[in-house]
Each structure stands twice: as C-alpha cells, then as structure tokens.
Amino acid sequence: MTDTATAPLTFTVTRNLAAKSPxxxxxxxxxxxxxxxxxxxxxxxxxxxxxxxxxxRVQPYGPISLDPAAAVLHYAQxxxxxxxxxxxxxxxxxxxxxxxxxxxxQASARRLALPELPTEYFVQSLRExxxxxxxxxxxxxxxxxxxxxxxxxxxxxxxxxPAKKVAYYLIASPAGAYxxxxxxxxxxxxxENYARAGKGGTGAxxxxxxYASSLRPQAEAAEHGCDQVVFLDQDRNVEELGGMxxxxxxxxGRIVTPASDSILEGITRDSVLQLAEDRGHVVERRPVSxxxxxxxxxxxxxxxxxxxxTAAVVTPIGTLKGEGFEDVQPSGELALSLREELTDIQYGxxxxxxxxxxxxDA
Ligand SMILES: *Cc1c(COP(=O)(O)O)cnc(C)c1O
Numbered sequence: 307m308t309d310t311a312t313a314p315l316t317f318t319v320t321r322n323l324a325a326k327s328p329x330x331x332x333x334x335x336x337x338x339x340x341x342x343x344x345x346x347x348x349x350x351x352x353x354x355x356x357x358x359x360x361x362x363r364v365q366p367y368g369p370i371s372l373d374p375a376a377a378v379l380h381y382a383q384x385x386x387x388x389x390x391x392x393x394x395x396x397x398x399x400x401x402x403x404x405x406x407x408x409x410x411x412q413a414s415a416r417r418l419a420l421p422e423l424p425t426e427y428f429v430q431s432l433r434e435x436x437x438x439x440x441x442x443x444x445x446x447x448x449x450x451x452x453x454x455x456x457x458x459x460x461x462x463x464x465x466x467x468p469a470k471k472v473a474y475y476l477i478a479s480p481a482g483a484y485x486x487x488x489x490x491x492x493x494x495x496x497x498e499n500y501a502r503a504g505k506g507g508t509g510a511x512x513x514x515x516x517y518a519s520s521l522r523p524q525a526e527a528a529e530h531g532c533d534q535v536v537f538l539d540q541d542r543n544v545e546e547l548g549g550m551x552x553x554x555x556x557x558x559g560r561i562v563t564p565a566s567d568s569i570l571e572g573i574t575r576d577s578v579l580q581l582a583e584d585r586g587h588v589v590e591r592r593p594v595s596x597x598x599x600x601x602x603x604x605x606x607x608x609x610x611x612x613x614x615x616t617a618a619v620v621t622p623i624g625t626l627k628g629e630g631f632e633d634v635q636p637s638g639e640l641a642l643s644l645r646e647e648l649t650d651i652q653y654g655x656x657x658x659x660x661x662x663x664x665x666x667d668a
Contacts, residue, residue: 312424315351315362317434322346322366328441335444338480340617341452345439345478349431353421355470362427364434367477373462377469382515383459385414388616390450390481391436391666393443394654399436399667401453402652404429406573411455414511419468420457428455429664431476436666439478448483448649452617484618489642491624491635492613494536494547495527496596498629502537502548502568509545509568516570520548532627534613539566543593547613550621551575554594554602555610555640565591574614578644580660599626603633610638620645 325346326334334343344367352361378384389407391399408428415422432453436443443451455476459469500523502516503509509516520535527535536552537545544564546552551572554562561582563575579589602608603626611623622641626633650656651663 312426315359315427315430317349317362317364317430319364319434319438320366321438324366331441335442335446335449335480338444338449338482340481340484341479343480345435345442345451345480347435347438348478349435349476351423351427351431351474353472353474359421359423359427359474362431362434364438370473370475372460375462375464377459377461377463380464381459381466382513382518383418383420383469384456384514385411385418385420385458386454386456386512386514387411388512389432389453389455390616390652391432391443391453391478392450392652392654393445396654398654398665399440399443399451400652400654400663400665401432402664403573403577403662404432404664406576407455410512410571410573411457414513415457417508417511418513420459421472423457423474427474431455431474433666435476435478440667442478442480444480444482446483450481450652452479452481453477454479481617485621489621489645491622491637492533493531493625493627494534494613494623495523495530495532496626496628497523497526497535497537499523499526500537501540502545503539505540505568507568509566510570512570517548524548530627532625536626538596539568541593542596544596544599545569547615550613550615550618552623553578553612553614553641554599554608555612555638556602557607557609559586560588560590562590562592562594564594566593572615574616574619574648577662578614578620578648581644581647582640584659600631600633603635606636609636610640611635612641619649 348367387407408425412422457474461469461471523535539545614620
C-alpha cells in the first residue's frame, strides 16, 4: 500500500489575513517556549474510504470544527509525528530524515487502523507549510520550528470500527532552546505501578493514547521530585521514558539500547547510534533488565546513561529514583559530544555524511 509512485497534490492556499506582523512574530521568536505559539497557517488533507486522499489545503491556523460524535473523541483513533525545521547560516531551511517520520507515521497508521499517508504527501505538506510560514523558522542558535503532523478519525459514528473519514493536519510551533543555559541532566522516576504499553498493545505507535496513560505516572514522578518517568515492560526490562528513548554506555565503549516491541523507535536514537557506530562504538539493541542497569551503575560497568528524542535531542540522565532507592548515574562526555555532532549536522555546521537533511524552502 505504501509509496507507489504518487502524483503530487495540488494544494489550495488560503492566506491568513490576520497573520502576525513581522514585529509580532519577532517578539514571539525572542522567547518562543515550546508548543504554546503557532504559525499563521496549517495544512490539512482529507481522506475517505471511497475518495482516498483529497482536498489538500493550506489555510489560516485556527480551530477545527468537529461533529461531537467524531470517532477520535470517543475511541482515540489518532496518531502524530514530531519533526523540526532548522535554519542554516545561509538562510536556507532544512528538515531531518523526513522519510523516517513518514514511514513511522505509516506504521502507526497501520496499528491504529488509519490510512497510510504516502511519503510524498507527507514531505509535500512540510514544504507547503514552509512556503507560507518559512519566516517562522527561527534564526537564533539552537532554536527551530517544531512541526507536528497528526491524523485522526473524524467520521461521526459511535459504532466501533475503523473510521471511513479521516483528516491529516500539519501545524508548526517555534521552539526555543530546550535547555536554557546549557544541557542539564534529568532525574528519572521508576514507575512500578503503571505501564505505558503492553505486549501486543500500541507502544510502538506514536499515538495519543500512550501519552494519556503516561500522565498519571508523570505526575507521580513530579511528586517524587523527578523530571521524567521511566517505564518497565512486563518482563521488568527497561522500556523508555514515554517520550524519549534510553541509551546506556559501557566502560568498554559498547552502547546498549533496549529492544522491545512496545518501544517507540526514535529517529534521534537511531541517528545518534549511527554517529556512535561511525566513531567505532559497537551498538547492541537488546532487552536490558532493570537489574542490569542498577548493577551496571553500581559496578562501574555502565559509565553513562542518556535519553534522546526530537524535542530535547540528547539529555544525560543524572539520577534514577524508585521506591526506596536513589541511584546517582555516572556522567561522561559521550552524550554531549554526540548531541553536538547531531545538532551540528541539523544546523548545517558539519558535513551531512549520511544524506539526512532535506531542504524545504527550495
Ligand atoms: C516521539 C517519541 C520518541 C522519540 O522519537 P524521535 O523520533 O527521536 O523524536 C520516543 N518515545 C516516544 C513514546 C515518542 O512518542
């Protein structure tokens, strides 16, 4: 079903007459925060069982009108993606490995019984939005335009089956440097009472429901003074943070990251591990038990632990806290040096050896 040669869509563009002025935009970009300010436009494409993908539009950013019986509001048939646009020193705008996000959205769509958006349409939607809102891609160091593609069941029907009417949208939000004043290690709470996903569940799909179920454990983490929560799977193997993947660095240079079919496979993790392999590190993708983590830190075998994802890129883990224990995590240089190499590629400061960048504004 995926990626047969797909003719480009012709988008109808409706300009936002109430678009922010250059001065208003500049003021927002001075302190963009994360996920609170949005650009002037959004993209949407409709899908129906009989008509396939149709009515591609660029329109003013604004509320979506939905029937109260829209299936997504009742049964959470929804998926999303997260990808950034980066401004290079010459002013050009690039994104990072969009084919991977498109393929992951197709995989999420299969799990949630939604239609697969062809990769060409996915990439075209990014280009269409940048064509009208390119000025929203920040120029300041370490800032970016966070792009949020999402898809949901909009058919008005309370019966339980895959919806026959679906909408794909793309919105964008300028993002400031995630860590103001330098990267800080995060503290992690080990959730023993809650799981984010189960065997055969939706853990490997980027779907809102996984996030809904992580909110209560995240609140529990905050009650214990921790920034983030880490989840175990049913076999007490380390899964992920719920929005970031976990990576362990061993004394002998090996890098180990959990493999499990309930983990959302991050594109940041994949990229960082590729860069590490390029440097000669051996990378292992296999189950990692909580015991291996705690013993490895205690014995000094594990020399660094970090988390990665598009929003925060690479973040060292400073402590692991659980019911009755607190393990201070060792700190090293590798996480920050991989972070620097990756962001150098994304911002065009270093050669893109793997052909990961795609220019969006030309
Ligand atoms: C998006 C996401 C990640 C990180 O993926 P990236 O492609 O690196 O941004 C990790 N875990 C979950 C549950 C996610 O939704």
